[in-house]
Amino acid sequence: MDWSIIIDNLASYRSGFFITLQLVSISLFIGLLMAIPLAVIRTSKNHFVTAPVRAFVYFFRGTPLLVQLYLIYHGLPIALKFILNFYGFDESQNLNEALKDTIALKYMWEFFKEAYFCALVAFTLNTCAYTTEIIRGAIEGTPFGEIEAAVSCGMSKLKMMRRIILPSAFRRALPSYGNEVIFMLHGSAIASIITIEDLTGVARIINSKYASPYEAFIAAGILYLCLTFILVGGFKLLEKKWFAHLRRD
Amino acid sequence: MKKLILLAMVLLMVVGLVACGDSKPKAEKWATVRIGTEGAYPPFNYTTKDGKLAGFDVDIAEALCKEMGAKMVLVAQDWDGIIPALNAKKYDAIIASMSITPERQKKIAFSGKYYQTPxxxxxxxxxxxxxxxxxxxxxxxxxxxxxxxxxxxxxxxxxxxxxxxxxxxxxxxxxxxxxxxxxxxxxxxxxxxxxxxxxxxxxxxxxxxxxxxxxxFGVGAGIGIRKEDKDLVEKFNKAILAIRANGTYKKIQDKYFDFDVYGK
Amino acid sequence: MVNLEYFSFIIDYLPIFFEGAIVTINVAVCSLVFAVSLGILGALAKLSKSRILNYIAQIYTTVIRGIPDLVLMLLIYFGGQKLVNLMTTAMDIGYVDINPFIAGFLTIGFIFGAYMAETFRGAFLAVDKGQLEAGFAYGMSKAQVFFKIMFPQMARHALPGLGNNWLVLVKSTALVSIIGLDDMVRKANIAGGSTQKPFAFYFLVAIVFLVLTSISIFILGKLERKYSIGVRKV
CATH class of the missing domain: 3.40.190.10 (Periplasmic binding protein-like II)
Structure with missing residues (x-):
């Protein structure tokens, strides 16, 4: 094996590493923010209210992330064209020209044009669906005594949700959420399919350039492994802190 | 129990390896030539609706193999892995519009060009x-x-x-x-x-x-062959000259193009 | 107005698309069988008293679960053939072709074996020790205790985890399209490329996956109910 290939291309690996980090952390953050209200809605007893959330979760948990990424990457331009039809869009034009007059859509297209943004949308929606389920499970697992205590203190529903149910649910959701974070990190490897040069993308380019699969992919693998270990360690620390009251000495 | 587990593990690995492939005995050299092509590069090579490989490269490959008196077997391979798979002996020659470049010549040998386009x-x-x-x-x-x-x-x-x-x-x-x-x-x-x-x-x-x-851009598209198979390079070179001379090449060319793709 | 003409391009590709769907299902099922066998072995190795086996199993599960499936697949796909080739050259047995189907399911099975090992380890630990001791007290051999007492009880505890792994595994098969196996996603790739209308084909793929996972969830629910017969609900 010739590791000088990796040394020579260290800069590419570094930039790939940061693109992966960026993609994963942004999508996890937004996904989590979106998942909290969705999970609360999902626990409602009204079927009409929960139906859209259930459909969303069902679709994104039932199909591969790869397919979701393809659908968003190729589907967003089609969706934009569809909207543009109302503006008298001319079929022969491409989106760049057709959008000149519609400022709002033009800015949307500036985003959707970028493969990076499409990956961000796909990853965010995907992790949001999984996180919604995790938080829902945790909310439904709230010990009834806690709720009774809150009610007898005279808390309103909203206050109870904010002060009692959600904090205790987050604690219970932590271990599964840790798994979800690692799944997302690993899932992000497919960003390389739509021309993004993330860690895996860089490894693929190095592999096809030098025809040296071991060096290229093992180097990427080691970096992913390190990231995974750091994340696992971080979640262990968090668990220790949050579950301090449960520790048996 | 311990031994049982170890034995089972070893067995599993052996089964895995054996299942991985059916070993083929070495037949007479180059009675069959396996050709690797991409199948996503029309009109040179593409995949038809029913999943067959076709195109200029494929027709040329067929003509060359016929000229060499060899049976042709086509293998589809994504472009990314087309050189590693040749060196891994998945097939014996690449006929996939691959340009002859110094960079690639470090890894594989090439026949003379069989066409050149800018x-x-x-x-x-x-x-x-x-x-x-x-x-x-x-x-x-x-x-x-x-x-x-x-x-x-x-x-x-x-x-x-x-x-x-x-x-x-x-x-x-x-x-x-x-x-x-x-x-x-x-x-x-x-x-x-x-x-x-x-x-x-x-x-x-x-x-x-x-x-x-x-x-x-190299000197045109050539046939990629493993470096150790010098005899096959020779065979292909002779075959290219032969089909150029006997009009087979022109017939195939006219099927796809209205100009001379061989270049100067 | 829906113009049916517009959809004719999909119909042209439906036969090869469903061929691909069959490949997807086959890969998933074969991978599952391989992953479960590896998982049970891994779990036993983790629980065994041998230090060496402990280490091997620990390294296997840690490394595999720490690296994305896609990177592992690319490594095995591009590197595996190189390795096999080195071996065949050394043994002088000529060319050995890696069948992409077998390579695909071995790769996925190998990856999910690591997840299964964790599932089965938990399930083995959940079986009451007293029951095993009772088995030995009756003069059963180690193998008898394993197959007659351990395994049937372990199966119940393993089922939920196994089900989750299966659902993830089915979706992971989409990745084999990237390493050149002609599954449903790759067929959609090819058809989308040549018609230049990829969205329709990926949509079809998504629907088939939804159907597959829905059927799986249904069957898993039934199985769980069946295996919990006789277990008291709290």
Whole structure:
């Protein structure tokens, strides 16, 4: 094996590493923010209210992330064209020209044009669906005594949700959420399919350039492994802190 | 129990390895020649609706094998892994419009060229008044990954954004959608498959000079063969000369093109 | 107005698309069988008293679960053939072709074996020790205790985890399209490329996956109910 290939291309690996980090952390953050209200809605007893959330979760948990990424990457331009039809869009034009007059859509297209943004949308929606389920499970697992205590203190529903149910649910959701974070990190490897040069993308380019699969992919693998270990360690620390009251000495 | 587990593990590994492939005995040398091609590069090589490989490369391969008195077996392989798979002996020769370049000659041997066509940029009609390095600045250009076009762009245009794709079909998709401003690829391929045959092809045009610089574009497309198989290189070279001489080459060429693709 | 003409391009490709769907299902099922066998072995190795086996199993599960499936697949796909080739050259047995189907399911099975090992380890630990001791007290051999007492009880505890792994595994098969196996996603790739209308084909793929996962969830629910017969609900 010739590791000088990796040394020579260290800069590419570094930039790939940061693109992966960026993609994963942004999508996890937004996904989590979106998942909290969705999970609360999902626990409602009204079927009409929960139906859209259930459909969303069902679709994104039932199909591969790869397919979701393809659908968003190729589907967003089609969706934009569809909207543009109302503006008298001319079929022969491409989106760049057709959008000149519609400022709002033009800015949307500036985003959707970028493969990076499409990956961000796909990853965010995907992790949001999984996180919604995790938080829902945790909310439904709230010990009834806690709720009774809150009610007898005279808390309103909203206050109870904010002060009692959600904090205790987050604690219970932590271990599964840790798994979800690692799944997302690993899932992000497919960003390389739509021309993004993330860690895996860089490894693929190095592999096809030098025809040296071991060096290229093992180097990427080691970096992913390190990231995974750091994340696992971080979640262990968090668990220790949050579950301090449960520790048996 | 311990031994049982160990035994089972070893067994599993052996089964896995054996199942991995059916070993083929070494038959008489080159009675059968396995040809690797991509199948996503019309009109040179493509996959038909019922999943068969076809195109100029395939017809040439057939003619060459017939000339050498060998049975031909076609193997489809993605472009990314086409050289490693040759060296891994998945097939014996690459006939997939692969340009002969010094870089590739480090890894594999080549026959003489069997055709040569120039590369050229494609751009949306009216999007670029005239071709110049300044006009190229900041443009997003699509290429197929690990091709001569990829290398040429990477080496010569530092200020353009290069997007690398697995196949040309994906490049066309994003060019039409507006994600790309330009593409760089073989002019014969894009002329036929994109400008003429694609539904939106008429909105696009060639721009800039025909690119033929030997340093990047090589001396034409050749047949890739493992370095140790020198006898096969010889056989292919003879066969190319033979089909050029006896008119088979011209017949195949006329089926696809109305000009001389062999070049000078 | 829906123009049916517009959809004719999909119908042209439906036969090869469904061929691909069959490949997807086959890969998933074969991978599952391989992953479960590896998982049980891994779990036993983790629980065994041998230090060496502990280490091997620990390294296997940690490394595999720490690296994305896609990177592992690319490594095995591009590197595996190189390795096999080195071996065949050394043994002088000529060319051995890696069948992409077998390579695909072995790769996925190998990856999910690591997840299964964790599932089964938990399930083995959940079986009451007293029951095993009772088995030995009756003069059963180690193998008898394993197959007659351990395994049937372990199966119940393993089922939920196994089900989750299966659902993830089915979706992971989409990745084999990237390493050249002609599954449903790759067929959609090819068809989308040549018709230049990829969205329709990926949509079809998504629907088939939804159907597959829905059927799986239904069957898993039934199985869980069946295996919990006789277990008191709290």
């Amino acid at each position: 590369a050229r940029f494609i751009v949306k009609k009216g999007a670029m008044a005239s071709f110049s390095d300044e006009a190229m600045e900041g443009k997003t250009v699509g290429v197929q990954r690990a091709t001569i076009h990829d290398k040429y762009l990477t080496d010569n245009y530092k200020s353009v954004k290069i997007k690398r794709y697995g196949t040309l079909d994906e490049v066309y998709l994003d060019l039409v959608a507006g994600r790309l401003d330009m593409l760089l690829a073989d002019s014969v391929v894009t002329d036929d498959a994109f400008l003429k045959k694609h539904a939106k092809g008429k909105d696009f045009q060639f721009i800039g000079p025909l690119l033929t610089d030997v340093k990047w």
